[in-house]
Amino acid sequence: MSGEPMARPPRFAIGAEVRIDTRAAIGHCRSPWYLRGHVGHVVGIQGCYRDPERLAYHRPGLPARVLYKVRFSQRDLWTDYQGDTGDQLEADIYEHWLTPATEQADA
Amino acid sequence: MVDPVPRTELRAQFGGRAVHDVGGLDLGPIDFGEHDLALWEKRVDAMLILLIGPKKGAFKIDAMRRVIEDYGEQQYDATTYYEKWVRAIRNLLLEQGIVDDAELAAALADARAAFAAEGRAMAAGDVPDDRAGRRA
Numbered sequence: 346m347s348g349e350p351m352a353r354p355p356r357f358a359i360g361a362e363v364r365i366d367t368r369a370a371i372g373h374c375r376s377p378w379y380l381r382g383h384v385g386h387v388v389g390i391q392g393c394y395r396d397p398e399r400l401a402y403h404r405p406g407l408p409a410r411v412l413y414k415v416r417f418s419q420r421d422l423w424t425d426y427q428g429d430t431g432d433q434l435e436a437d438i439y440e441h442w443l444t445p446a447t448e449q450a451d452a
Numbered sequence: 453m454v455d456p457v458p459r460t461e462l463r464a465q466f467g468g469r470a471v472h473d474v475g476g477l478d479l480g481p482i483d484f485g486e487h488d489l490a491l492w493e494k495r496v497d498a499m500l501i502l503l504i505g506p507k508k509g510a511f512k513i514d515a516m517r518r519v520i521e522d523y524g525e526q527q528y529d530a531t532t533y534y535e536k537w538v539r540a541i542r543n544l545l546l547e548q549g550i551v552d553d554a555e556l557a558a559a560l561a562d563a564r565a566a567f568a569a570e571g572r573a574m575a576a577g578d579v580p581d582d583r584a585g586r587r588a
Contacts, residue, residue: 369468372458373518378469379476401518402456403511403548423476 348392349409355440356411361387362446363415365438373401376442383422384446389414391437411440456515456547461524471528472521493534500541511544519543 357363367382375397391414395406419432426432461471469477489497503510519540523531531539545551567574 369460370470371460373514373521377475378467378473397512397514397517400512401514402458403515406512406514 348394351393355390357387359387363387363443364446366442366444374398376438380436383417385415385417387413388416412437461522463525470521471525496534496538510548510550515544516540
């Protein structure tokens with residue numbers, strides 16, 4: 346997968362606590378429903394890529410978006426989770442779907 | 453060419469979830485069995501790789517995802533993996549003006565005639581035209 350050069354520094358650093366936005370997306374987006382509103386932390390900065398939400402409609406996909414690897418606790422995601430307390434889930438999430446965890450989620 | 457408009461097909465009774473976005477829902481057991489791919493499925497796979505490759509660049513894989521996500525719930529659930537692919541490829545070739553309706557109809561008629569001449573059965577009738585705004 347070929348990325349784009351970073352146009353500006355990433356908004357979030359490794360270790361930052363982030364919340365997945367809860368907005369309703371119209372059209373193609375790559376942030377799964379089960380993560381929306383949940384808090385995880387950044388464990389990787391994957392690069393900068395053209396925006397799939399625009400590429401999906403034959404647009405150039407600019408501005409390119411920083412893509413993060415975000416780690417969640419499985420126990421936080423699923424109320425009935427029966428697995429080990431240390432179980433984790435990682436997902437690649439674009440920057441425009443992330444807010445600082447300290448900010449309240451949208452109603 | 454058709455200018456695609458963002459829209460979202462929601463899955464009934466599951467809040468604002470889009471049709472495909474079913475992670476975490478209890479939708480019954482998952483079949484983990486392996487199975488051989490049919491020749492047509494391998495051809496569809498090859499066709500997609502060629503279409504999205506740098507030489508042809510007919511569309512981005514994200515557009516493919518979008519078209520599949522735009523299937524209504526009924527059609528999304530009723531079609532197999534490569535059925536989704538081949539329908540999406542068909543829709544995108546029409547959407548991008550790479551193939552037009554008349555060319556597609558002619559190619560299908562030729563295929564039907566060739567099959568008939570060999571005494572082979574052709575799968576079901578027309579695949580529903582599920583391009584944006586055209587679904588009945």
